[in-house]
Amino acid sequence: MKKNKITFILTELMLIVLAAFFIIRIFSDNESMKRVAVIVEDSGDKRWDALLNGLKQSAENNNLHLIICNTDLIESMEDEEELINEQLQNNVDAFVICPAPGKETKTMLNRLQGERPFILINEDTYAEEPSGYATVKPDNYKIGQMLAERLIQDDEEQLENKKIGVILGKAETEENVNRIAGLKDGLEGSGCEISWEYNYARGNQNTSEIIASKKQVDYLVILDNWALEEVGEAAEENKYHGAKIYGVGSSEKAIVLLDNQNIECLVVPDDYETGYKSMNEIAKKLRHSFYKMNSCKTEVRIINKEDLYSKDLERFLYSYE
Numbered sequence: 001m002k003k004n005k006i007t008f009i010l011t012e013l014m015l016i017v018l019a020a021f022f023i024i025r026i027f028s029d030n031e032s033m034k035r036v037a038v039i040v041e042d043s044g045d046k047r048w049d050a051l052l053n054g055l056k057q058s059a060e061n062n063n064l065h066l067i068i069c070n071t072d073l074i075e076s077m078e079d080e081e082e083l084i085n086e087q088l089q090n091n092v093d094a095f096v097i098c099p100a101p102g103k104e105t106k107t108m109l110n111r112l113q114g115e116r117p118f119i120l121i122n123e124d125t126y127a128e129e130p131s132g133y134a135t136v137k138p139d140n141y142k143i144g145q146m147l148a149e150r151l152i153q154d155d156e157e158q159l160e161n162k163k164i165g166v167i168l169g170k171a172e173t174e175e176n177v178n179r180i181a182g183l184k185d186g187l188e189g190s191g192c193e194i195s196w197e198y199n200y201a202r203g204n205q206n207t208s209e210i211i212a213s214k215k216q217v218d219y220l221v222i223l224d225n226w227a228l229e230e231v232g233e234a235a236e237e238n239k240y241h242g243a244k245i246y247g248v249g250s251s252e253k254a255i256v257l258l259d260n261q262n263i264e265c266l267v268v269p270d271d272y273e274t275g276y277k278s279m280n281e282i283a284k285k286l287r288h289s290f291y292k293m294n295s296c297k298t299e300v301r302i303i304n305k306e307d308l309y310s311k312d313l314e315r316f317l318y319s320y321e
Contacts, residue, residue, distance in 0.1 A: 034286045035065045036279065037087040040098045040121075041074040042202075047225055047251040051121070054275025055096065062283035067092060073202060077104040084112060094118060094282045099125045101172040106131055117285045119278050119293055122269075123175040134293035136278040138269035138300045140178035146302050147221055147246050148186025150265050159192035165217040165243070166197045167207070167231065169224035179223040179248070200227035208234040222247035225254060232257035258305055270299040270316065 038055060040048055052068065059066040069087065074080050080100035087095070095118035099105050106125040112118060113133075120135040152158050166183065168176050176199070184194070195215045200207060207230050211220070220243045222228040228247040232254070235245055245263040249255070250271045258266045281293040299316070307313055 033063055033065045034093040035067055035091075036094045036096060036282055036286075037067045037069055037084075037090075037092040038096045039069050039071065039074075039080060039083050039087075041071060043068050043071045046253065047229075048271070049252065050250060050271040051275040054272040054277075055279050056275075058276045058279035058283070062279065064279065064283060064286070066279075074098075074100050076100055077102050077108050080105065081108050084108075088115065092116070094286055096121055096278050096282060098122050099174075101170045102126060103172070109133065117282065117293070119281050121274050121278050123173060126172045126174050126177070133295075134281060135295045136274050136281070136298060138274070139297045140175045141182040143248055143267050143269070143300055144179040144182025144184070144223070145186040146182075146267055146300065147223075147248070147265075148183050148190075150302055151187070151192075151219060151221070151246060152190055154264070159187070159190040162192045162219065163195045163215065163217040164192055164219045164221055165195055165211065165214060167211075167220065167222045167224065167227045168197060168199050169227065170201065171199045176223070183221060183223070200224050200230075202226055207231055208239045211240060216241050217243050219243055220245045220247075225249045225251055228263070229253050229257070232262040235262040236260075255308070258303065259308055261305060265302065265304055267300060267302050268316070270301075273298040 036059065040051070056066060067087070069083055071083060074083075077100050080097070084095065094116055095112070097118055098121050099109070103126055106127055109118070109125065109131070118133070120131070120133050120137070122137050123140060124135050124137065125131045125133070155162060164187075166180065168180055170176060180197070187194070195217050198210060198214070207227060211231070220231065220240060222231055222245065225248060228249045229251065232245060232247070246265045247254075247263055248267045248269070249257070250269050254266060254268075257263050277296060277298065284291045285293050301313075301316055303313065
């Protein structure tokens with residue numbers, strides 16, 4: 001009887017020790033999980049689905065806690081700095097940031113550099129020279145070139161005497177500057193004319209009405225995802241006098257517009273890759289403080305409606321489905 005009682009007590013003690021061990025382990029894991037804040041404009045918009053999927057998958061693989069900051073429009077450096085300061089007060093360990101427009105953004109990020117590691121996504125800061133910050137993004141100049149090449153290839157007269165209207169994203173962004181530069185360089189010598197350019201601003205004006213007020217063109221080239229969604233939807237109503245639409249898009253809605261033949265051709269940056277690789281670099285930095293984060297260019301593809309059903313494209317588009 002006495003032996004059974006001793007065995008029981010030992011068993012109870014062992015269970016207590018095991019329970020304590022697992023409780024300590026759970027709290028230890030929670031404490032060691034680093035927190036990374038993600039700042040992109042209008043973070044709840046489905047335009048970011050693929051990017052966020054990539055970020056989340058990498059964060060899970062690297063045992064990082066991801067904080068998707070709740071944002072609306074980010075119009076200036078001040079808007080973005082306010083979001084960053086909020087997360088600094090919350091003691092986050094690192095940032096993934098899509099930089100705000102304007103030259104002042106680089107100065108603001110210089111101040112952040114001494115406090116927390118960060119990596120830029122989708123584009124570099126707006127400046128005459130590269131910022132030098134670690135950046136994971138598509139080659140924005142190449143995107144413009146790819147559209148120019150496809151326009152020339154698809155036009156029976158290789159654009160001779162054709163008129164083109166261009167809708168860009170926000171002014172004073174690296175994305176905007178390099179995409180239009182690539183488009184213009186790619187069109188050089190083709191004999192076409194860029195009749196007008198317009199910087200799209202979400203919610204400010206009806207873009208279809210603005211296009212209607214401008215000179216009629218043969219082609220519309222749209223270098224911003226949100227602008228493409230708005231303009232592409234209105235194409236069903238023949239508001240553009242038969243102008244064919246070519247553009248850049250990385251959302252499910254852009255893919256649907258291509259499938260519905262509202263647009264002729266779509267350049268698709270791999271946002272999933274951008275999210276995954278940027279978070280991987282942050283993870284390496286948080287594990288080893290002396291690690292120097294690397295910049296990289298992510299994949300870009302140009303697709304037509306018929307390409308949507310090819311097996312080769314399934315891997316590239318799976319995060320949009």
